[in-house]
Amino acid sequence: MIITVTLNAAIDKSLSVPNFRLGRRHRTVEQTTLPGGKGVNVARTLKTLGQPVIATGFAGGSTGTRIVEALTEEAILNDFVRIKEESRTNTAVLDPTNGEQTEINERGPAVTAAELGLFHDKLLYLARGAAIVVFAGSLPRGMDSDFYAGLIRELRQMGLVVVVDTDGDPLRHAVRSGPNVVSPNVLEAEELVGHEFNDDEDRVIAVRAMIDLGAVEAIMTVPDGCFASVLVDGERELYRVRIEPREAVAAVGAGDAFLAGYVAARYEGRPPGECLRFGVACGAESVQRLGAGLVDPQKVERLLGGIEVGTLPAPAEVG
Numbered sequence: 504m505i506i507t508v509t510l511n512a513a514i515d516k517s518l519s520v521p522n523f524r525l526g527r528r529h530r531t532v533e534q535t536t537l538p539g540g541k542g543v544n545v546a547r548t549l550k551t552l553g554q555p556v557i558a559t560g561f562a563g564g565s566t567g568t569r570i571v572e573a574l575t576e577e578a579i580l581n582d583f584v585r586i587k588e589e590s591r592t593n594t595a596v597l598d599p600t601n602g603e604q605t606e607i608n609e610r611g612p613a614v615t616a617a618e619l620g621l622f623h624d625k626l627l628y629l630a631r632g633a634a635i636v637v638f639a640g641s642l643p644r645g646m647d648s649d650f651y652a653g654l655i656r657e658l659r660q661m662g663l664v665v666v667v668d669t670d671g672d673p674l675r676h677a678v679r680s681g682p683n684v685v686s687p688n689v690l691e692a693e694e695l696v697g698h699e700f701n702d703d704e705d706r707v708i709a710v711r712a713m714i715d716l717g718a719v720e721a722i723m724t725v726p727d728g729c730f731a732s733v734l735v736d737g738e739r740e741l742y743r744v745r746i747e748p749r750e751a752v753a754a755v756g757a758g759d760a761f762l763a764g765y766v767a768a769r770y771e772g773r774p775p776g777e778c779l780r781f782g783v784a785c786g787a788e789s790v791q792r793l794g795a796g797l798v799d800p801q802k803v804e805r806l807l808g809g810i811e812v813g814t815l816p817a818p819a820e821v822g
């Protein structure tokens with residue numbers, strides 16, 4: 504079993520609005536409403552790929568009820584802690600005439616200490632039947648930024664594989680707690696490492712820096728694939744995986760689809776390079792759809808052959 508954790512689950516609305524302009528009234532030409540939050544998106548893709556997954560986290564108020572009901576309708580197994588404050592609704596406006604995307608994310612609910620305790624117990628209980636745990640997305644308001652970090656240590660001690668996709672301070676703490684995999688995008692990695700990356704050498708050094716900070720393996724997604732420092736039979740290898748970028752209908756959630764693909768392949772025991780290839784294929788497939796976490800497995804398969812998976816020499820030791 505794979506567990507995905509979404510502490511800030513939401514109802515995600517994606518609206519397609521041609522010629523979107525600030526200060527005007529618009530009508531949508533297409534819209535999707537789906538339960539979301541990064542971990543939920545990852546769970547959706549994993550389910551579509553046929554992997555056993557259970558989504559957990561917090562769900563509050565009537566929006567929380569909607570999240571749980573909609574997940575159940577999608578036949579995505581879920582076991583959320585119900586909280587008192589209302590879960591978020593997030594809105595993404597996509598202008599198909601220029602591909603521009605505007606996102607408005609509501610402030611999430613605050614979580615009480617008692618609710619946190621319930622979640623902690625639930626996660627450790629679910630973990631007894633799981634092999635991989637994915638922490639994805641931001642933390643609810645007011646939560647200690649080392650919350651993921653504490654859980655990562657506990658789950659690692661239980662022998663689980665822990666994968667983290669978050670940003671800012673939660674990522675900073677998480678990476679130091681020794682997760683098996685972190686998978687930031689470029690902006691998140693730049694913030695973590697503390698400077699901008701100007702060329703491929705910088706990008707290679709960046710994934711290496713994430714290992715030095717404490718991650719066992721690190722993947723940085725880029726719009727045309729990823730850079731990764733992973734273990735192959737115990738030896739460290741640097742990978743550069745490349746795909747020809749495609750015109751995106753909606754790029755939001757590409758990282759979530761990437762992560763789901765990577766985790767699905769890893770759960771099946773495929774070699775690291777193939778896990779990265781499969782992740783990139785899922786990320787690329789997902790950009791053709793409005794709504795996060797939606798992929799067509801057959802189209803994913805068709806993309807695999809066009810993805811270049813190469814290894815790079817290790818960068819010169821830094822520091």
Ligand SMILES: Nc1ncnc2c1ncn2[C@@H]1O[C@H](COP(=O)(O)OP(=O)(O)OP(=O)(O)O)[C@@H](O)[C@H]1O
Binds near residue numbers: 746760
């Ligand atoms: N236009 C595109 N064409 C092909 N592949 C893409 C495109 N955009 C993204 N991808 C693939 O999806 C993966 C994730 O992309 P990206 O780094 O943009 O994610 P992200 O910023 O974390 O997205 P989000 O946080 O919205 O889920 C990458 O590995 C990339 O190869």
Ligand SMILES: [Mg+2]
Binds near residue numbers: 668687688758759
């Ligand atoms: Mg992302």
